[in-house]
Amino acid sequence: MLAYMPKIYPDELISSWLSRWVGHCRCSVITRCRTLSAEFAIKFSEDIKTALRSQYIDIGAFLWRHTMIPYYIRYMDAYARRVALSRLEHSGKIDIADYMLLNHATIRRIRYCPKCATEDRLMFGECYYHRCHQLRDVSICVKHGCMLASTYITLASATLNPPDSTIPIEAAIDAPCNKRLVDYSNYVVTAFNDTDIDVSADYVECLHRLSARYTLWNSRLVDYDRIVRNLHEFYADCGICIPNAQFVQYVVDATRIDTRIILLLLFMKQAR
Known part of the structure; x- marks a missing residue:
């Protein structure tokens, strides 16, 4: 039976909660769970599940x-979402390749907002990792309008380092230019926090209208290369990695699902 379990904060990343638990107890909670990545892949032991349920969670x-x-x-x-969530709950295993067309191998590190960290320390006595700061292509805190900073911990890491030990008390605050x-950061965060997820089905019709705009006049073929060129032009100077034409075709044709590419498109x- 677990004698102590820390409160989880609003929008806190699950690995942040476990990391704080390790810091509070001065021992490794990893013996009670298996951490496969900082983003979501957690294999809970039965006593952790029991402790959560005891708090009506x-x-x-x-x-x-x-x-x-x-x-x-x-x-x-809806069915695919239920299957994915059930798989995460019961096995702790999620293969990102099943949900994304990985076309760039950049190392993603856990990010934080210096202003959020200061506010968290004042309010809770400690800071934590926010989920909205880890969204792909989001490099700005939409609450404070400042650039996010990076820790040395990768999102693929299984290391449970308490946020207070990795987020400095004072850090440079840079304004976005x-x-x-x-x-775009506001757009992605809003989509992520939207609880009415069923409206997402409308994206197929939106992408269909988008493809019609790029259909070659003398055929029914979609010019995916032109879509990619327009993506490069539209997101120029944003530091965003643009997917290749083949991956864009998969998404527009609804052959594959890739949230990142869908949001970019x-x-x-919408902006045009």
Whole structure:
């Protein structure tokens, strides 16, 4: 039976909660769970599940609110979302390759907002990792409008380092210099936090209208290369890695689901 379990904070990443637990207890909670990545892949032991349920916390809802799974499965149908969440709850295993077309191998590190960290320390006595700061292509804190800073911990890491030991008390606060990046960051965070997830089915029709705009006049073929060129032009100076034409085709044709590519396309369509 677990004698202590820390409170989880609003929008806290699940690995942040476990890391704080390690710091509070001065011992390794990793013996009670298996951490496969900082984003979401956690294998809970039965005593952790029991402790959560004793506080009237539904495991599925807990994972939905404190992992990155809503981002990856947002544009799937309801059945596929239930299967993915059930797999995460019961096995702790999620293969990102099942939900994304990985076309760039950049190392992603856990990020934080210096202003959020200061506020968290004042309010809770410690800081923590926020989920919205870990969203792909989001490099701005939409609450404070400043650039996010990076820790040395990768999102693929299984290391449980307490946030207070990795987030400095004082850090440089940089203002964003690209309005489009600010707008896109707000767009992604809003989509991530939108509880009415069923409206996501509308994205298929939106992408269909987008493809019609790029259909070659003398055929029914879509010019995916031109879509990619427009993506490069639209997101120029944003520091965003643009997917290749083949991956864009998979998404527009609804052959594969990739939240990142869908958001890039929908925001460009909306802004234009």
